[in-house]
Amino acid sequence: MAQKIMSDQASANGDELERPWRVGPTITCAHIGCGLQSCIRDVPFRTADTTILERSTLVRNFERGEKIFSEGDAAAGLYCVRSGVALLSYKDAFRADKAVRMVGSGDLVGSRSLFAEEPHVTTAEALTGCHVCFFPKTTIVRLTDTYPLFSRLLFRKLARDRGSRNVLFIREQHLPIRFRFIHFLRMMEKRYGVTNGNGNVCVKLPIMRRQIASLLSARPESVARAITELEREGLAIFDGRDVTIPDSNALYRIIDEAAAVGTHEKV
Amino acid sequence: MAQKIMSDQASANGDELERPWRVGPTITCAHIGCGLQSCIRDVPFRTADTTILERSTLVRNFERGEKIFSEGDAAAGLYCVRSGVALLSYKDAFRADKAVRMVGSGDLVGSRSLFAEEPHVTTAEALTGCHVCFFPKTTIVRLTDTYPLFSRLLFRKLARDRGSRNVLFIREQHLPIRFRFIHFLRMMEKRYGVTNGNGNVCVKLPIMRRQIASLLSARPESVARAITELEREGLAIFDGRDVTIPDSNALYRIIDEAAAVGTHEKV
DNA sequence: CGTACCGTTGAGGTGAGTCAAAGTAAGTGG
């Protein structure tokens, strides 16, 4: 029965990936930033399974611009970004690329297609040099089949990740660009923000305006205007991709307080 | 270890749900329309587990307007709509209700919150009388822990369902209303369409204009205008919630052919 | 026979898209 479900063992073991993938050395996921680590740490793997995990896992470096996988590719396993930034996008109804998700260190990618046993619906392209590890489908299936705890932790992580993504990329899609952009800044600050000497928060945005715009379902010009407006109000200072936020509370109050003056409309 | 993961057994067994829930009679999911059926059918459950499934599953009828669960409620289990139509919505940043998903016969609801072990982020309200069955978290966990095949089939179904939903509710959110509405019609036809005597396709829309608009992130007036336009072009005839589509191909060609004249823009 | 809500239509306003152009930064090669 298990064999019947696994659509194609041969194509799922990673052997058909392009060559630059290498077997991961000591991929016990004790590596910092591997998103699977939290799902594995507390699971009492038997030695044989640890070996399988280590032997089957592949790692690879991607240059800026390289595609990690493409729309339409079979989902051969689970990807985990260990460092760098990649962008997931698809071709919309007008054949324009639409970005759906930015992924970075620790993020798991490709899980939906993997578990749906369907081809990828997005393309993952490295925006910077990326170090990615790949867990073949057979390995994931073996571990989820053998260790219910692993399975539960994995699906919990995936469900939680999805929950936090949904806020910006689904729930806020119809709000004004200004709101979506501030929300985006908050997400970037949470992930990439550092507090500098003056007590200000600084963020280095890992993506360019065009891609920000695409993520927000907007145009680069509109993003530029939102930026100009925030600068005029003194809520954020932009220098290329470097953002300084003098007062986080003041900035985020804009989106948090919208509810107070809201429409309270019923569906 | 399993105990530590299960955050709260007491609140998860369904006992704390409001009283109208009753133990499901013979819930072996041989019932037509139960969305879990396809995940259960081929799994060799032991008798004890079949008994647990049957004994723990609850069923309940909801009147139009009743809430099946609410935003903020703990996710106590998995819901499955057996008949009727319900709407999932949340309060947006302006405290207005925003519909995210229409569910009907066979649909599984609440899975993300359940597996994330987080509260529901949406409210599910019955739009018609709804017959709903409820699988307590303890049951689901027991079955996924015991039967890897069940686990895999369940997650496959959930991943696939999500994939098809994403098309309209994520990927198409930024297309013109006309496109989103036609896409919505196609989904409705697929699910509720019948071919009448004249060979025309008829669909009875289960929701009102305001809710269609909310699903499409638009205003009821804009939906009305989209409807008027389609009628003027002879692509569809509307009579309240009854839609007649004389030529499906002609209607859907509008969205399918957009790609041909697209912008081909890169992110 | 009101009252209430849904659906449609019109008039008018506006946020964001489009188009075009200028400014800026990052290479590249001589």
Added chain:
DNA sequence: CCACTTACTTTGACTCACCTCAACGGTACG
């Protein structure tokens, strides 16, 4: 080190799809 190219960003002017507001007809219901 400086021209030159190329790509990214910003700005302004214009346009338009959709929203807002308001009015009106239809239907359900007490």
